[in-house]
Amino acid sequence: MAKINNLLKRERQAYILYRLDLHNRVLNANLCEDMEVSEDTVRRDLQELANAGKLIKVHGGALSLAFSEVHFRSRNIYSQGQKAIIAEKAISLIQTDMYVLTSGGTTILEMARHLPPQLRATFITGSIPALNAYMAHPHINVIAVGDRVNKESKITVGASTLEKIKEVNADLCLLGINAIDVQKGITDSDWEVVELKKAMIAAAAKTVCLAIAEKLNSFEALKVCGLTEIDYLITELDPTDKLLEPYVKAGVTVL
Amino acid sequence: MAKINNLLKRERQAYILYRLDLHNRVLNANLCEDMEVSEDTVRRDLQELANAGKLIKVHGGALSLAFSEVHFRSRNIYSQGQKAIIAEKAISLIQTDMYVLTSGGTTILEMARHLPPQLRATFITGSIPALNAYMAHPHINVIAVGDRVNKESKITVGASTLEKIKEVNADLCLLGINAIDVQKGITDSDWEVVELKKAMIAAAAKTVCLAIAEKLNSFEALKVCGLTEIDYLITELDPTDKLLEPYVKAGVTVL
DNA sequence: ATTGGTTTTGCTGTTTTATGCAGGTTTGTA
DNA sequence: TACAAACCTGCATAAAACAGCAAAACCAAT
Numbered sequence: 356m357a358k359i360n361n362l363l364k365r366e367r368q369a370y371i372l373y374r375l376d377l378h379n380r381v382l383n384a385n386l387c388e389d390m391e392v393s394e395d396t397v398r399r400d401l402q403e404l405a406n407a408g409k410l411i412k413v414h415g416g417a418l419s420l421a422f423s424e425v426h427f428r429s430r431n432i433y434s435q436g437q438k439a440i441i442a443e444k445a446i447s448l449i450q451t452d453m454y455v456l457t458s459g460g461t462t463i464l465e466m467a468r469h470l471p472p473q474l475r476a477t478f479i480t481g482s483i484p485a486l487n488a489y490m491a492h493p494h495i496n497v498i499a500v501g502d503r504v505n506k507e508s509k510i511t512v513g514a515s516t517l518e519k520i521k522e523v524n525a526d527l528c529l530l531g532i533n534a535i536d537v538q539k540g541i542t543d544s545d546w547e548v549v550e551l552k553k554a555m556i557a558a559a560a561k562t563v564c565l566a567i568a569e570k571l572n573s574f575e576a577l578k579v580c581g582l583t584e585i586d587y588l589i590t591e592l593d594p595t596d597k598l599l600e601p602y603v604k605a606g607v608t609v610l
Numbered sequence: 611m612a613k614i615n616n617l618l619k620r621e622r623q624a625y626i627l628y629r630l631d632l633h634n635r636v637l638n639a640n641l642c643e644d645m646e647v648s649e650d651t652v653r654r655d656l657q658e659l660a661n662a663g664k665l666i667k668v669h670g671g672a673l674s675l676a677f678s679e680v681h682f683r684s685r686n687i688y689s690q691g692q693k694a695i696i697a698e699k700a701i702s703l704i705q706t707d708m709y710v711l712t713s714g715g716t717t718i719l720e721m722a723r724h725l726p727p728q729l730r731a732t733f734i735t736g737s738i739p740a741l742n743a744y745m746a747h748p749h750i751n752v753i754a755v756g757d758r759v760n761k762e763s764k765i766t767v768g769a770s771t772l773e774k775i776k777e778v779n780a781d782l783c784l785l786g787i788n789a790i791d792v793q794k795g796i797t798d799s800d801w802e803v804v805e806l807k808k809a810m811i812a813a814a815a816k817t818v819c820l821a822i823a824e825k826l827n828s829f830e831a832l833k834v835c836g837l838t839e840i841d842y843l844i845t846e847l848d849p850t851d852k853l854l855e856p857y858v859k860a861g862v863t864v865l
Numbered sequence: 866a867t868t869g870g871t872t873t874t875g876c877t878g879t880t881t882t883a884t885g886c887a888g889g890t891t892t893g894t895a
Numbered sequence: 896t897a898c899a900a901a902c903c904t905g906c907a908t909a910a911a912a913c914a915g916c917a918a919a920a921c922c923a924a925t
Contacts, residue, residue: 363635364883365668369677377824378788378799379716380762383901393885398902414892415901418762421716481756483741490738490761499766501736501756501774506745511754515774519756619873638911648875653912669882669911 360391367392368400375410375419382416437567437591442466444589444610445529445565451475453526456555458548459485459510460531462565470495479523481511481551505547512547520554528559532566532579535588537601539574540581549577556580563587571598582607617645623655630665630674637671690720692822692846697721699844699865700784700820706730708781711810713803714740714765715786717820725750734778736766736806760802767802775809783814787821787834790843792856794829795836804832811835818842826853837862 362370367390374381387397405412410419442465449455452475457463459482467478467488477496478489483504489497500520502513530552534542541564543549556562562585571590582605592599594609603609617625622645629636642652660667665674697720704710707730712718714737722743732751733744738759744752755775757768785807789797796819798804811817817840826845837860847854849864858864 363637363668363670363673365666365673366635366677377822382799394901395886395903396884399884481754483738483745483754486738486759487742490759490764497759497761499736499738499754499756499759501754501766501771504741504745504752504754506752509745511756516756519770649911650876650913651874654874 362390364400367396368404371397371400371404371417372409375417376421379419379421380416385416438462438465439469440591441565441567441589442469445563446470446474447610448527448561448563448587449474449476450526453477454479454523456480456520456523456525456528456559457485458482458530458552458555459508460565462531462567463529464488466529466565467492479520479525481516481520483509483511505545508545508548510548510551512551517550517554520551520558523558525555525559526561528555528562530555530562530564532564532570534570534573534575535564535566535602536572536574537582537605539578541579541585542575543577543579544575546577549579552579556584561586563589565589568592568596568598571602617647619655622647622651623659626652626655626659626672627664630672634674634677635671640671693717693720694724695846696820696822696844697724700818701725701729702865703782703816703818703842704729704731705781708732709734709778710782710784711735711775711778711780711814712740712784713737713786713807713810714763715788717786717822718784719743721784721820722747734775734780736771736775738764738766760800763800763803765803765806767806772805772809775806775813778813780810780814781816783810783817785810785817785819787819787825789825789828789830790819790821790857791827791829792837792860794833796834796840797830798832798834799830801832804834807834811839816841818844820844823847823851823853826857 370390371381371386374386383394383397383401387394390397401410401412401417404410405417410417438461441462445466446469454477457478457480459480463482464484467485470492473494475494477498479498479500480486480489481500486497486499489495500511500516502511502516504510505512532541533544536542543552564585564587566588568590582602585607587610588599588602588607589610590599599609625645626636626641629641638649638652638656642649645652656665656667656672659665660672665672666677693716696717700721701724709732712733712735714735718737719739722740725747727748730749732753734753734755735741735744736755741752741754744750755766755771757766757771759765760767787796788799791797798807819840819842821843823845837857840862842865843854843857843862844865845854854864
C-alpha cells in the first residue's frame with residue numbers, strides 16, 4: 356500500500372475515509388504505517404471521525420458506515436409490546452457462554468433486539484432476519500446453519516440444515532411458535548419448518564417456547580412435539596394467569 | 611520552489627490561490643519562506659481568503675475547496691454510480707437457470723439490487739447482506755452456506771462453509787474484490803475471506819471479478835489467485851481504457 | 866518636504882493545537 | 896488464565912494561532 360506522508364490533519368482524515376470507501380474497513384496499524392504517524396494520532400483521528408458520524412470505530416480500526424447500514428426496521432411488529440415482555444423473560448434464561456438455538460419469527464427477533472450488550476453467548480440459527488439481529492450485537496458469536504432458503508419464512512431448510520443441527524449440543528432452544536394446545540402440543544403449518552423445529556428440540560438440553568397469548572389453545576395441521584418435550588412456556592401473561600393453568604398442570608414451567 | 615519577494619498584499623493572495631490551484635494544499639511555513647514575509651502575514655492572508663470563502667484554512671496551512679469536494683462530498687454518491695455500472699455488466703453474464711456463487715461486499719450488494727425481476731436462477735452465498743438482497747427477489751432460489759459468521763465481513767466462514775462450497779458445481783462465481791494487480795493477482799487482507807474465495811473459484815466454471823477502478827493495481831497481504839484463474843474482470847471503466855490494457859494482455863476478458 | 870491618518874507588517878508574549886510518549890487498563894484470544 | 900495488542904489518560908513539547916502593540920510604509924493634502 357502506498358505511503359503517503361506529511362499530511363495535514365484534515366488530509367489524513369480524508370485519506371482515512373477514502374480508504375474506508377475502498378475497503379469498507381481500515382486497521383489502525385495499517386494507517387499509521389502508511390501515513391507515518393503514531394498509532395495515537397490515527398486513533399484520535401478515528402475517534403473524531405466517529406464522533407462526527409463518518410465511520411464506526413471498532414477495536415483495532417474502523418468500519419465504513421455504508422457497509423454496516425443495517426436496514427433495521429423495527430416497524431410495526433404485530434403486538435410489539437407483548438413481545439417485548441416475552442423477550443425479557445426469555446433473556447432471563449440465557450446465561451453466559453451458553454449455546455442457544457433459535458428459530459425465526461418476530462418474537463425471536465424482538466428478543467434478539469433486547470439482548471443485553473454485555474451478554475456473551477453463541478447463537479445458532481437458520482433464520483436470516485435473526486442472523487441480522489445477532490450480528491449487530493457486540494459480543495455474541497453467530498453461527499448460521501445453511502442450506503436452501505425458504506423465502507416465505509426466511510429460514511434455511513433442507514437436509515443439510517437438519518444434519519448440521521443434529522451435530523449441535525445446545526443448552527437452550529428458543530422457539531417462536533404459531534400454535535400451542537394442551538392436547539395437540541406444538542403445531543405448525545409448514546412441513547419444512549416443522550422438520551427444522553423437531554431437529555432443534557432434539558439438539559438442545561432445554562426447550563423454551565415463546566408465544567403471545569392469542570396462540571394458546573390453537574393448533575395447526577402438522578405436529579412439532581408434545582407438551583412433555585418442552586421445558587418452558589413464555590407468554591406476555593402473568594404466570595398465574597388462568598389461561599396458563601392447564602399448561603402448568605401438564606408439567607410445563609410457565610414464566 | 612521559486613522565491614517571489616516584495617509582493618503587494620493582493621499579489622500575495624493571488625499567488626496563494628494559484629499555488630492552491632496547483633497542489634490543492636499550501637503550508638504556512640512554505641509560503642512565508644517563498645514570499646519572504648512573516649508567518650503572521652501569511653496567516654492573515656489565509657484568514658482573509660478563508661473569510662471570503664476562497665479556501666479552507668486548517669492548522670498549518672490551507673486546503674483548496676476542490677479538495678473538500680473530492681474527498682468528502684462526492685465520494686459516496688460517486689462510487690455508488692460506479693457500482694451500478696459494474697452491476698449491470700455483471701448481470702449481463704447471468705443466464706436463466708444458472709447456479710451463481712457470490713461473495714459479499716458492497717459491489718455484489720449493488721448487483722443484487724439490480725437483478726432484473728424476471729430472472730430465474732439460483733444464487734449461493736455466505737454473505738448475510740447478500741442473502742437479504744436475494745430473498746427480496748421474486749424468482750431466484752437462494753442457498754445459504756452456513757457456519758460461523760464473521761461479523762466484520764458479514765459472511766459465514768469456517769470448515770463447513772468451505773466443505774459445502776466444494777460440493778457445488780456452479781456456472782458462475784461473482785467476486786467483489788479488494789485489490790487486483792497484474793503481477794500479484796487477486797489479493798485480500800482477511801485470511802478467512804481468502805480461503806472462502808479460493809473455494810468459490812474452484813467450485814465455479816467461470817470466475818468474474820468485480821472491482822471499481824480504484825482497486826486496480828493495488829494489492830494486499832494474502833493471495834487469492836493469479837490472473838490466469840479469472841475469466842472476466844468488470845470495472846466501471848470502458849473496456850478499452852488504458853488502465854485495463856495490462857489485464858487484457860494477461861488473458862482476462864474485460865467488460 | 867512635512868504632516869496626520871490609515872494600512873500593513875512584524876514582533877512579543879500568551880494561548881491553543883497537534884502529536885508523541887510513558888504508564889496503567891482493557892480487550893481479545895489462545 | 897496468561898499474554899499481546901489495542902486502548903485510554905495525562906503529560907511534555909513544539910508548532911501554530913492569536914491578541915495587542917508599535918514601527919514601517921503608504922497616501923493624501925498641505
